[in-house]
Amino acid sequence: xxxxxxxxxxxxxxxxxxxxxxxxxxxxxxxxxxxxxxxxxxxxxxxxxxxxxxxxxxxxxxxxxxxxxxxxxxxxxxxxxxxxxxxxxxxxxxxxxxxxxxxxxxxxxxxxxxxxxxxxxxxxxxxxxxxxxxxxxxxxxxxxxxxxxxxxxxxxxxxxxxxxxxxxxxxxxxxxxxxxxxxxxxxxxxxxxxxxxxxxxxxxxxxxxxxxxxxxxxx
Numbered sequence: 001x002x003x004x005x006x007x008x009x010x011x012x013x014x015x016x017x018x019x020x021x022x023x024x025x026x027x028x029x030x031x032x033x034x035x036x037x038x039x040x041x042x043x044x045x046x047x048x049x050x051x052x053x054x055x056x057x058x059x060x061x062x063x064x065x066x067x068x069x070x071x072x073x074x075x076x077x078x079x080x081x082x083x084x085x086x087x088x089x090x091x092x093x094x095x096x097x098x099x100x101x102x103x104x105x106x107x108x109x110x111x112x113x114x115x116x117x118x119x120x121x122x123x124x125x126x127x128x129x130x131x132x133x134x135x136x137x138x139x140x141x142x143x144x145x146x147x148x149x150x151x152x153x154x155x156x157x158x159x160x161x162x163x164x165x166x167x168x169x170x171x172x173x174x175x176x177x178x179x180x181x182x183x184x185x186x187x188x189x190x191x192x193x194x195x196x197x198x199x200x201x202x203x204x205x206x207x208x209x210x211x212x213x214x215x216x217x218x219x
Contacts, residue, residue, distance in 0.1 A: 068152050075155030079162040083204040086162075088152075094211070095166045095200055096150045102198075102213060103172075106130070107140040119201070119214040137179030145171040145191045153197050153219075157204070164211075165199040167219050195219030 068076060068088070080086045098117055105113035109130045114123055133140070149169035156163050172194045176185040199215035202208075 072152050072155050075157065076152065076164075078157040079155060079164070079204065082157055082160070083162065085209070086204075091164065091211070092150060092152070092166070095164070095198070096147060096168070098200070098211075098213065099147070099150075099166070099168050099170075099196075099198060100144060102126075103142070103144055107142045109134065117213055119212045122213050122216060125216075138184070139177050141175040141177055141188070142186075143173045143188065145173060148193075154199075160203050160205045161201060162204050163199055163201045163214070165197050165215075168194075168196045168198065169219070170194050170196075 076088060080088070101113060102117055104110070105117070106126050106129070111123075111127055111130065114126050118126065147168060147170045149167065151167045153165040153167040154163075155165070170193070171191040173188045173191045174186040175183055175188050178184050195218060197217045197219045198213055199217075200211040201214045202211040
């Protein structure tokens with residue numbers, strides 16, 4: 001019985017050596033050419049500057065730049081790198097919506113909406129103009145006919161503060177009425193072209209994802 005066990009052990013050892021000669025050496029060769037992702041080859045320790053330099057760089061983020069002027073691209077890319085949730089197309093749509101909402105709020109004297117969408121300085125300007133209009137007993141009967149163009153005018157990242165200026169080209173019918181409802185300026189029959197450059201800002205480190213209007217200029 002003991003002799004049979006010894007013979008079986010010898011056979012098993014022989015087969016083990018044969019398998020190692022075929023598979024083990026190939027496995028060693030494959031391990032040398034394909035290191036594990038947490039291993040640092042050539043005696044380098046994981047996390048060392050040498051190992052980090054040898055690691056492949058992360059794939060660059062793809063940013064849709066359709067309709068963006070080359071001079072503006074750098075600023076947009078800086079903002080997108082600082083805020084990984086930034087989406088340019090969604091921002092443009094949101095800015096267009098904010099443009100329409102701010103105009104309507106200003107025309108209607110809606111200070112609450114203006115307070116939500118504007119920073120302190122811009123809000124103060126709108127509020128002062130509404131106060132003057134109310135004191136004169138005048139109202140605005142303006143209508144936004146259409147927005148002809150919405151385009152990124154400029155973009156920049158200063159520290160953690162992102163600022164994007166948008167050019168809006170719109171057709172607006174503007175009418176001013178006195179306290180009796182009589183038209184004192186403008187006409188609803190003739191729309192005029194308005195070109196505005198509005199700048200929106202946001203701290204990219206803040207949890208609040210909303211942008212606010214912090215500057216208005218004529219385009």
